[in-house]
Amino acid sequence: MREQGIGASVRRKEDQRFLLGKGRYTDDINVAGQTHAYFLRSPHAHAVIEGIDTSAAAAAPGVVAVLTGDDLAADGIGPLICGVTVTSDDGEPHRAPAHPALAQGKVNHVGDHVAIVIAETLTQAQDAAELVDVKYRPLPAVSSTGDAAGEGQQQIHDVAPNNVCFNWPFGDKAANDEAFASAHKISSIELTNNRMVTNPMEPRAALGEYNSGTEEITLHMTTQNPHVHRLVLAAFNQLAPEHKLRVVGPDVGGGFGAKIFVYAEELVVGWACRKINRPVKWTGDRSEAFMADAHGRDHVSRAEMALDENGGFLAMRVHTTANLGAYLSTFSTMVPSYLYAFLLAGQYATPLIYSEVKAVFTNTAPVDASRGAGRPEATYLLERLVDVCAADMGLDPAEIRRRNFIPKDAFPYQTPVVQCYDSGDYEAALDQAMELADYAGFAARAEEARSRGKLRGIGFSSYVEACGIAPSAAVGQLGGGVGLWESAQVRFNPTGNVQVFTGTHSHGQGHETTFAQLVCDQLGVPFENIEVIHGDTARTQFGMGTYGSRSLAVGGVAIAKACDKLIAKGRKIAAHAMEAAEGDIEFADGNYTVAGTDKSMNIAEVAFTAYVPHNYPEGVEPGFDENAFFDPMNFSFPAGTHICEVEVDPDTGEVEIADYTAVDDFGRLVNPMIVEGQVHGGIVHGIGQALLEGCRYDSDGQLVTASFMDYAMPRADNAPDFRIGYAPTDPPHNPLGVKGCGEAGAIGAPPAVINAIANAIGARHVEMPATPETVWRACQSAA
Amino acid sequence: MYSFSYHRPASVAEAANLIANAADGKLVAGGQTLLPTMKHRLASPSDVIDLGAIAELGGIVVNGNIVTIGAMTPHAEVAASGEVQEAIPALAALAGNIGDPAVRNRGTIGGSIANNDPAADYPAAVIALGATVRTNRREIAGGDFFTGMFETALEEDEIIVAVDFPRPEAAAYMKFENPASRYAIVGVFIARTAGGARAAVTGATDCAHRAYRMEEALAKDFSPAALADFQAPVDRMNADIHASAEYRAHLVRVMAQRAVAACA
């Protein structure tokens, strides 16, 4: 292994600039003649707009333009789209209401975009926005997920009767019912998966510039996927032809899913800069992020398991109502369907699974993918249900899992819910986690806690996720509108250093380091001579971006393939230069060697020769620069077991995470330090969902948790030190042997925490977020 | 934020003059409450008078049994003060647990009590310790200072200069934190003084208040057990997404018992 190659915990290159405050985020970029935009938003959850009078605002000091939905429609811009089709039980595609980027006649959630006010300064824009006279006729609002499709509810969109977007059954219901009819026991649970505000540290922002000479729009913005933004903005929103639109995602301060989507603001800024022929900047504030970023989760579910007399899982059935908010965000329909129901097998060999998902509209912000996206919802439901099964059968929670695991010799394993798991050893992870967590010593720890008046509990979560998103063919079959390959270009410069262009985007994940390690390892080029470039459609050839833990598993492989092509080409050049047969040339550690001799040539010399081809093989193109695309054959399936120990104060209901163990199978680790950071962050994200974060709207559709004063994010003191282990298996479909790690913690943690609390207080279930009052009440009723 | 005129006087007299002559003036201390309100355009003072350059408003002085804390003293300074830690450790601890480091380095005792947020910590200490609030016009007994939600006995344009805390025999503050803001959902301050037990509750109702029934129970028996049957009135408790009235009433008893135990 090279010192800075695969497997080394190399310190992150990018931290040099981040830690010194030298990062360059969208809001850091200022251009000559720049104007400032402010979005006027709906204060109502649901209202008809009877009129908008912009005249006073337009006449206010410093105002350049006040634009509304009518202006947008007149220019044929938009509407916003949802890119994945789900077929409803009536055979029709999901109901897709119009989603104008600026309201046309109606607003459907608090924070919905009504107008853009553009002025010389932001303050002038804000002052003028107060002068826009919008006549609203408020309508009753729908905000409850569980009730949205109920009798007598206010209708939100004409195209969606009963506020239903789709009803999506999946599985063999008859066979499932039969298994339930003959079951030894049926265990069941009802639960909600709490709505979360994704809250990346940097709010969304956009800077649009129009060059009237070239008719090109340049849009700097907070994006996880610049090429996807460009594609959708060009092909579906008519912002500009693809070749006349440049999207740049400079440094981006976290995404967690929220910056995947095509939102109104970025589109409107891109359009407005051309309309007024001046640069337009918009930087969202935290209040706007709460109101208008896509939220995550928000399910209400019921699940049942049919068990045999040994606690074996015979069949499972699930009913879920998923809240999609007021409009369909870009990938929203996919989250509670394909990314959810297809993960319901978990780590278990349950032969029959039947699920029904009802997706509903409400007068709340749109809901879409957020770290884990569908998989945390599936895992939480399943892993809670498994604990209830264990309690009903009088089995140890580890034992019931073990009895039902897919055995390690059964891979590849076809689940009843589409996914075919390629590799795994679930028992190995469970065993290692139990060892690390000292499961055997738990009873003594609980006893000691009791002497201090605390209730100590332990909880398991054995999860599997599908990531490395995704095989394009599978996505297409399911109704997705895109291909999900990844692309890379690896370019040697004549002086021997290397530029790696990747279509993924790093917004905290450390790609500049990890990908440089890959190239360092494969090409034998010194780590410091490798620069990873991403995030600019004008610099990077192509890409589908970063989400679904895909960057290394898909994007990394594309880089490796481009490196393979370089190595192959270099072999020809080296053979010619060293006057040997191509077949006699061996490549290792950056050197081409003539087998059995000491004749050798470094890859940097080969690169130089390729650019200065004075003595060069016939028929070989000059240059040392290769492109590659990679489209995986299958998803990758990271998995693991997490064990959480909590202590509950029964007098107040406060929960302290006393210990936390995670043993994960991510395949091969390129940079263990970065992986560990992702695991820590993911677990804390999951602890946040389990204990703290709950986005709440009141019955009028007002957002009650609209700031950090009311919406509790996890902080360092909410988490203990972690015990981290790995139980890797080799994924046969992935040439690098990697599986992805960015979402695992957020998927694994919530059920581990809640199972521990339920165990501590002897309750069948405790809802998330398990706030002190929730837990205190559960203690009262358990007592 | 709307535009305003900014002033930075060097004396209390000058500040008093400025605020009296402003159309709609506001004093700013640490700005931790006022500035967010202005940024959200919920306040639009014509003039902002910054108390930050007035030397006579700063500092901590112990004189016999009285600890005097200048109005502009930030929470972090109170928390770190050796004098306060020695004389009234519960007060130093209270200050050290307000908000987060940024808030503690900017937020001041004067701003906190003038604002009188129903979930603020200092009001419980001012009441339970029988402190005296000194202004540029008069002295106000701690028990009379907090008159209602965000309301105080301060007259218009009156400036808090300092707070005098008498040293108790023992004292403790127990706070149940809001998980998001980390303000008090319920905070109970208990003091054992020469004049008997004193108790104050914050966070639970619309305004921090003295808990006379608790004091009566503790007068007979200064022990956690004496409060075992204490019932805070549920119908007067605040209720919000973080805690129901019933839960708050429960927490008042639990925090009070813990504070009494910590006084021992």
Ligand SMILES: Cc1cc2nc3c(=O)[nH]c(=O)nc-3n(C[C@H](O)[C@H](O)[C@H](O)COP(=O)(O)OP(=O)(O)OC[C@H]3O[C@@H](n4cnc5c(N)ncnc54)[C@H](O)[C@@H]3O)c2cc1C
């Ligand atoms: C994130 C966050 C968390 C917080 N957590 C807590 C907490 O846990 N516990 C808690 O108790 N507090 C908390 N606070 C409040 C904080 O402690 C400050 O004490 C409070 O914001 C007011 O103090 P300030 O000095 O910032 O006052 P400012 O914001 O400057 O002023 C507040 C008000 O007081 C008036 N005022 C200021 N000084 C004087 C004076 N000398 N005379 C008369 N009037 C005056 C001002 O005119 C204004 O109306 C928190 C605040 C934030 C932002």
